[in-house]
Amino acid sequence: MSRRLIAILRGLDPSRALDTAETLIEAGIVWIEVPLNSPEPLISIRRMVKAAGDRATIGAGTVLTADEVEAVAAVGGKIIVSPNTDAR
Secondary structure (H helix, E strand, O other): OOOOOOEEOOOOOHHHHHHHHHHHHHOOOOEEEEEOOOOOHHHHHHHHHHHHHHHOEEEEEOOOOHHHHHHHHHOOOOEEOOOOOOOO
C-alpha cells in the first residue's frame, strides 16, 4: 500500500539515510525528499536511490539553482522542490 504523503527528511545524516528510507518504504511512504540544506544531501539521495530502486521516488527540496537541479539528477534524484522561482 502506498500513501499519498511525501516525507521531508530535513537534517538527515547520510549515515541514517538507508535505514530511514527502508522504514518509510515499508510504511508505504514512497515519495522522499531530502532538503539540500541537510548535511551532505547528495550522498543521502544517492544512497537511498541505489537501495530503493523503483520502490520509491527520491529527490531534493530547497533547490535554488539550475546547477543544484543537475547535481540532484546526477545522483539519481527524481523530485525537485524549490521554495521560489525567479524566471529572469
